[in-house]
Amino acid sequence: MTEPLSFELSRPAVDPPRLPDAEVSGPAPADVLPHDVLRSHPLGLPRLSEPEIMRHYSRLASLNYSISENFYPLGSCTMKYNPVVNETAAALPGFAGLHPYQDEDSIQGALELMWRLERALCAVVGVERVTLQPAAGAHGEWTALRMIAAFHHSRNENRTEVLVPDSAHGTNPASAALSGFQVVEVRSGPDGRISLADLESKLSPRTAALMLTNPNTLGLFEREILDIAEMVHATGALLYYDGANLNAFMGICRPGDMGFDAVHMNLHKTFTTPHGGGGPGAGPVGVKAELVPFLPAPTVERTNGHLTLDYKRPQSIGRVRSFYGNFGMLVRAYTYILAMGGDGLSQASQDAVLGANYLRKLVEGDLEMPHEGPCMHEFVASAHNLHDSGVRALDIAKALLDKHFYAPTVYFPLVVPEAIMVEPTETESKDTLDSFAAAIKEIVSRAKTDPASLHAEPTRLPVGRLDEVAAARRINAYLQGTSDDPVLRWSPASDGAS
């Protein structure tokens, strides 16, 4: 069952909701504003009653998969269970009702929470200070690179290149480019780790930084990380840590100790703030001492138990977001850290590694494992072994959906053909991993006997495989003016865009 759009459900007979009256005798807009300042087109919002709205969104909700109902082994995304208490905490009126421009003495609790969260994150990743402003991982990457640029600039060095491994997430090169750097790709070696030889050859006095995640996107720990750090630092460049994979080793080791100078964290991965169907998240950035002067303003400072927002930071890169970041997500992450404690976080990472290796073992007979284990918190398999049957990673993904599992990340990282990137996380039980492995086994065996059936999947979902190519063609037609159907929005013209 698909669901009509709210626009299609709209009925002119619906009364508007009851709302307060003005109660005062102020003028109406049309009484005082010149005509040409006023809206002339009628406002085409849908008109639904509250019961209709609730049913509409209830039905939409039921069309989703979510970590609350499904195993969601999306590699690189750390889809772990989101404790409900986090939501209770963020909804406390003392947080949710707080205006960001209140006087400092009326926001001490909020600042204290930010300060404590900063201290906790420093402890987890091994850095000096953390800014909580960035709204997501990519935002954090860019913030860090701006700081790195400012650092080199302050030393009168003109460093224009940022090195990025070929296995890196797309946000890394994009963030580097947005920060004004040239991106230089570093190749992975046959063992799935960065090639030191290639790194050597790319490092130069132009190098501002190397961006790395560890374990890398193949789920493998960069064994030679200490050598890498030395090489990078030796050229005067800095080392940046993409913290998307931090869930692999909390309490086991720390990026700061490995030599990373700047670190972003995804609170919406490692620290269980929910993903919200694509955000909001939070991407704090931790830095070593040499980068502290460049942190975005304001920072939170604590003196004798009194907390202040410090705006006087002359070398700061400025502001990367309005106000103080995604505060509601900071509350959730802090709540999680309090509940887990140091012991709980360490246990979480150990369980994540255990689960990933266990699942890897279960499916290694069915899918190709391009690299040797052990893996850390995730692993990348390949559907390349099914090539002859015509079955691709995408087919496996869609077949999993029919079995009530969300699909792993596919076709990433780019260095593995037909990549299937699996991150089970520590909050899944052995039973779940077993049944997922059984599903993979069934699908792979069907790839050999009945590949056509896999191309037809999913068949048990509200829609079958959607034709993105045709959709793109229709969008082009709209953008080029050969069609009136905007495709990217509802319009009466497109008659429900159906």
Next chain:
Amino acid sequence: MTEPLSFELSRPAVDPPRLPDAEVSGPAPADVLPHDVLRSHPLGLPRLSEPEIMRHYSRLASLNYSISENFYPLGSCTMKYNPVVNETAAALPGFAGLHPYQDEDSIQGALELMWRLERALCAVVGVERVTLQPAAGAHGEWTALRMIAAFHHSRNENRTEVLVPDSAHGTNPASAALSGFQVVEVRSGPDGRISLADLESKLSPRTAALMLTNPNTLGLFEREILDIAEMVHATGALLYYDGANLNAFMGICRPGDMGFDAVHMNLHKTFTTPHGGGGPGAGPVGVKAELVPFLPAPTVERTNGHLTLDYKRPQSIGRVRSFYGNFGMLVRAYTYILAMGGDGLSQASQDAVLGANYLRKLVEGDLEMPHEGPCMHEFVASAHNLHDSGVRALDIAKALLDKHFYAPTVYFPLVVPEAIMVEPTETESKDTLDSFAAAIKEIVSRAKTDPASLHAEPTRLPVGRLDEVAAARRINAYLQGTSDDPVLRWSPASDGAS
């Protein structure tokens, strides 16, 4: 997909939740209590992690139909939309956190709400006072009958019979019996109303009360209500109103004006407190002046703006529930009444009547209408016309489930063979009524062409038609000691009761 029981999902490897420690040096139970006071059998509760619990109940939730997602035309049940703001109101810490035995000056807000709700209910049904203690409609019936018994007793009258129409809800005779009365049934006439002749013949000096709902369970207004009231009062008996059908005429007329002496209301029907899958509800009882002395204690009294709980009620029937009733439901109902106002409640009833008559019109060609219209807020049809095809009301009900509609009430009231009792309520749109009517039409036409297919429904739900007869047989076997499977609970013996 069915879902295993929590007991079946239990895993010994699951750690217990983190909970506070004692922090003090008090003794442990086993240190001070004699051995035979202590539990000896291990406590066989299931062991699941929080994520597993949330998934389990999410999946169970998805197996339900509810007013939030489905049209729920259950006759007599008034399944109208439950505004979400009611839930917000009841969850306010100032209500949810209140201990019932706090000092009066610390509970003024709660008492004021109860007092205002009482006034509002008095205005809607036309009575002198209302007790908010009863927890549901049946509880209210019984409470009212206890008051009626006390009333007669106070006048030294020995009245032992309560008259109940044959179309009455089962709770009416049950409540009468529980209150110590003999139940005498009054027949309905061919027009679906109570037969005045039969009533006349049953009324006697033994009659304590006549219990009536109006509109009656056939959805028909008792046109001769004023005559009925006169007849009943003339014999010295009282008239009791079963308020389950109050949604038919708020702001249109009032039971108090019709001559009813006691009235129960179902806040979970008329006043949108949610049904909770079978409660909790609230069944306040309103009474005319002559019954006020007998109200359960305490009542809420208001003097100069100060509210008190009055326990000094010498003629009171006593207490019918601990504390002050289902206070959380009272908050919801009061919130609804505030938001609707007098105008909104009147409109609601008018719309309810309009919707019922509209839907009745749409389906009158498909199902038999044993009584002439117009109806009030609901109507009773009959599947008797399909008798030859072998299709029964139950088959229609199950076929509707497959079309994502909950089924109307079937086989009630007992006076209509193959009864199908439909109450659409005012919160459903014309579109919904149209599509429900279309579903009925399709099913009825299929009854003629392919009746077997209807016996097989539902087929699109997690389970097919469940065999209650076989289940009853297995329960009997357990109760008679010929089987170990308790059927009414999980037991390890029954291996998941499967």
Next chain:
Amino acid sequence: MLETIGVDSINDLLVDIPPSLRLEGLQLPAGLSEFETMAQVSALAARNKVYPDRLTFRGGGIYRRFIPAAVAAVTSKPEFYTAYTPYQAEASQGTLQAIFEYQSLIAELTGMDVSNASLYDGATAVAEAAMMAYVHTGRNEVIVSGYVHPEYVQVLRAFGEGRGIKVRKGGEPNKKTAAVIFQQPDFLGLLVDARAITQAAHDAGALAIACVDPISLAILAPPGEYGADIAVGEGQQLGLSPSFGGPHVGFIACRKDLVRKLPGRLVGVAHDAQGRRGFVLALAAREQHIRREKATSNICTNHSLCALAAAVYLTYMGPYGLKQVADVGFRRAHALADRLKTLPGWEMAFPDRQFVNEFPVRVPKAPAVLRKLARKGILGGLDVSRWFRELKGVVTFTCTEVNDARAIDELIEALQP
């Protein structure tokens, strides 16, 4: 729509209503926007004083406990809270299975064979149990043994009056006795000799009805272990907030041979034609909609959603969690008792009796002491002399896992003269 019906106005549909009854509308204020509604309701809520969990030492049947966020996360799912009683089983498996799990959990906790789907509260559960005993034994007297919650006894009396059941306070059971009802721990928090009372009831051919604190059953022998026939109680502590006394849930469970006399809904296992397991309302022939005046009870709408909360709570806790919670309350209450009795003039009201996590203390000038605590933001113990003249000056205090060690210190400090 009027046109389809074939009338001109709503009034044409209301022709059966005698004109003399018709109103012009209701004597109520006009409706409000949601914003204004919440503003008014919030203003009422703000006129109540809510004491912090940790500084609440008052019980008397309603207790502050830690409620896992998971409970509300489940019960606030509209699929659960906006469904009706599960008449159409196939479209109500969520509710039915949840109730079946609740029944299983209560049976497990109480050590009884079968639990029903829920009753309104602890008080009506006691009354319904008495009714079962009355029907089962054909005798019309019930004995209330010891300090049973006074409001429960009041409700029992009101119920009993209708059926002509006499409620006797104390005394030995005899051959007129349908049941002996006792509370364990009793209303004051004290342990009674449940085994002896049960034995005495049985010796007289009466049933033994145990009204129990569900959390205490992680420590104490459950009714099933000492042979009680019916176990009842108030389930508020299983994940439900105080909410000024309701809605909560009454539980009732019994021995196998009494099952047909149980009041209210019962859910059992059934199967479809393909052998798939499902759940249905069972033994409906006991109930009002089938048996009408001959039903075991008049109950229809019960307290399903509260039962669901209790099921989530018990599942969250599991066996070790529930034990931990019970133990913490036990230890803290004993530690508190030890400190309270050292206060000048304070003494344990029943020094020889054992208790779990609520206990009675004799307090000089009790009302003044409690007012003083209230001024300091502490909800002190419950002055039970309000119900029992013989207990003048007796105040019961309770501790649970929400009253941390510092809160106990604060209470003691606040009580210093």
Next chain:
Amino acid sequence: MLETIGVDSINDLLVDIPPSLRLEGLQLPAGLSEFETMAQVSALAARNKVYPDRLTFRGGGIYRRFIPAAVAAVTSKPEFYTAYTPYQAEASQGTLQAIFEYQSLIAELTGMDVSNASLYDGATAVAEAAMMAYVHTGRNEVIVSGYVHPEYVQVLRAFGEGRGIKVRKGGEPNKKTAAVIFQQPDFLGLLVDARAITQAAHDAGALAIACVDPISLAILAPPGEYGADIAVGEGQQLGLSPSFGGPHVGFIACRKDLVRKLPGRLVGVAHDAQGRRGFVLALAAREQHIRREKATSNICTNHSLCALAAAVYLTYMGPYGLKQVADVGFRRAHALADRLKTLPGWEMAFPDRQFVNEFPVRVPKAPAVLRKLARKGILGGLDVSRWFRELKGVVTFTCTEVNDARAIDELIEALQP
């Protein structure tokens, strides 16, 4: 599990980590129970002072508005809030369709052709729009015209620095100008001549970027009506609580010919083999995961759930509800302004300028006045001199549907000398 893997301990799986890096654990306190966690977090929340809605007259980019309970009822559905970015379209139709509806609503509201799926906030939306103009025109200067939110300008500067985009405050656009950015109403609440600014930008071959208040668009001409090229803004007012500044949602919408330069996610219609309509992530070739360093933006995780809230809010309001809310704020703000300017020494800071529901007043001893209000429980206006030296003593006040007439009276009373 270790056995299946074939190792003895977790350590055997961590062999790739150099031993010198291994920790003994974290320097953090041990974990807490959920109860203790909430106790600590609640204690922090209690150290903040939250002003009542109705007595909050401070805006500056974050406003108190009536939030229908329906919004949280939808966004708190785990199916929405615990899903990931909808990579697998067929299993994510709920999120995808909701975003598609959001895009349609924003396009409708702003009068633009296409909206994206969301950005982080209003500030980054301004910066992203400037980036689009930079790429589109090949010019590297943007002009900020008038009083644009100072924090948005700071973020714009920080963004611009990376790409070498110069941010100029005021002045006429010329052939180096990529875009003119203005806010309507501006940061002080005043209306600017959007048509003239847009015209001037276009005359210079630059784009016009309008940063708009979404609720004001029920009254004011939307950017599409006066020919702006890109409309951006902060969506907090569309159903999101202040939450100390976030998370909220930045919206961005543009003309058709700029769509390929839009940052972030875009959802479009697609069909399956049976012709059923569904929704997919579209035009992904703009994005970082495909284009890497050549992407239009680096944004990946955006603010979906906040966009969902906005969609529910706008659907709840509908055209007339939104107009009503905008009108009420307008009338109340004008009534308040009339009363404030009669206070001794108070005057409208820009008496000739029009406003909607926020306006600047010149206040004698502003800091002391605001402190006095705070003591009386009123969150008075925003002292904007903090950002603009030339606006010493200027305070902006805002009114919405939450500030009832009595609240306005209370404010005026509290301001009496």
